[in-house]
Amino acid sequence: MSWLDKVRNSIPFIAKRETPDNLWHKCKSCHQMVFMKEWEDNLNVCPKCDHHDRIGPKTRFAQIFDDGHYAVLATPKVAEDPLKFKDTKRYTDRIKAARTATDEQDALINAEGKIEGHKAVVGVQDFAFMGGSMGIAVGAAFVQGVEAAISAKAPYIIFTAAGGARMQEGILSLMQMPKSTVAISRLHAAGLPYIVVMTDPTTGGVTASYAMLGDVQIAEPNALIGFAGQRVIENTIREKLPEGFQRAEYLLDHGMLDMVVERKDMRETLGKLIDYLAPGKKAA
Template sequence: MSWLSKVRNSLGSLAKRDTPDNLWMKCPGCGEMLFAKEYEANLSVCPRCDHHGRISATARFEVLLDPGYTVLATPKVPENPLGFRDTKKYSDRLKAARAANPYPDALTNAAGTVEGIEAVIGVQDFAFMGGSMGMAVGAAFVAGVERAIAQNCAYVIVTAAGGARMQEGILSLMQMPKTTVAIRRLANAGLPYIVIITDPTTGGVTASYAMLGDVQIAEPGALIGFAGQRVIQDTIREKLPEGFQRAEYLHAHGMVDMVVHRKDLKATLASLLSYLERKEVA
């Protein structure tokens, strides 16, 4: 081995030791390499193409709520009620998802204030089994609504889901009417229900509580729909327009009320709460 090759190899091994694997990341939108800390500091939004990345429930609470919020306990429900098993047991899949996430299921509630205005916020985390809606999600949604009614404040839900959880079969689909009834109870109490739709929100979640808000807010570029685009095209035998099922298209066609950048979400939410609850910002 030549002297030059030895120097090159030693420099290469040194670079590998001194450079963390997570120092850089590739933007899912434009493909540009981004400095990971810069990306996180920008609320996981690409500073070049403005692509809104998916964020955790904890990060979402920190974006929307004032410091000092309280994460609420997730209601307990029967696990694997159908004894479902595919390549592995559903209960084992739940254990793996819980080991990789800070909360016990896909929907978590927190109580706090948004620029001084009291609210209960529920957040679906796509990292937990695709944010899928099962019995635990339905129970957490109802618990969030009940807490909002008890505190006489709004309930805000941040959606991110691939739809109903197939491992719970018909029991997952029963969460659609269950959550709809809870929303009616909130309305009867004269309290606002606001939905923030993030990427992706699809299936039974879109067909129920994600589209029943007093106000529908969507993040830029969010995928929003019931069935997949290919399924719809094959059914109606027509080519769908550009950007179909994206937040901007749905806003233009009246399905959502506004598309709001992540950095502006908190201020927008505070303004809506102040107006809908007829409360002054503290």
């Protein structure tokens, strides 16, 4: 036995320290490593570069509603594969995979609760569910949210995040655009406000319909917002687009948004808007 083996064998065994796999979060913007707890305490916003990361409905509801208390509305039942669509995978298989990954029934979830003491119905699109794409289920959920708001005499607030229409549902997906527009007109007829908060990314048919019809248009910082992609536009008009084109701050400067609000200020801002647009007593 060599002297090195003797020395190594004489050292008392020390168990390897177990560390959680999710101790750190790597920012997608600045690529800095941040303690997961620090990142979560900062509302899933990078404390170093202020990058607002994408979040799902559960996290959003917990951040927006007072004391994190809310009631999720049951997801409407719709035909899941009306066109029997198949590309490299069957559409039904894609839906099952998305449900397993997100633990949600589809890309738009509604919940009821209070924001700064005011009753509100909030819808949140989950980009993790097939890119937040707008299909029959999303259209039905949007109408459900509006009807719940009318029933509760409360505003409807939607947080959009989508790559556009759901191609697996063809023309049926595009039909959700006028469907949501009619629902918004019903909300207005009831004298209730409709507030849109656009998050990264909000594109395609969602932008071309309910995302741009709010009484107040809000966006999170640096959110990508547009209809067609930048490369498609450049190839069409054969011109180079400006720096930051289709980002929230650019759209604010050019009149397409009313305000850009950081996540830490979102609940307070929404509470003030409800006060202005739906004056009355706060929820008991």
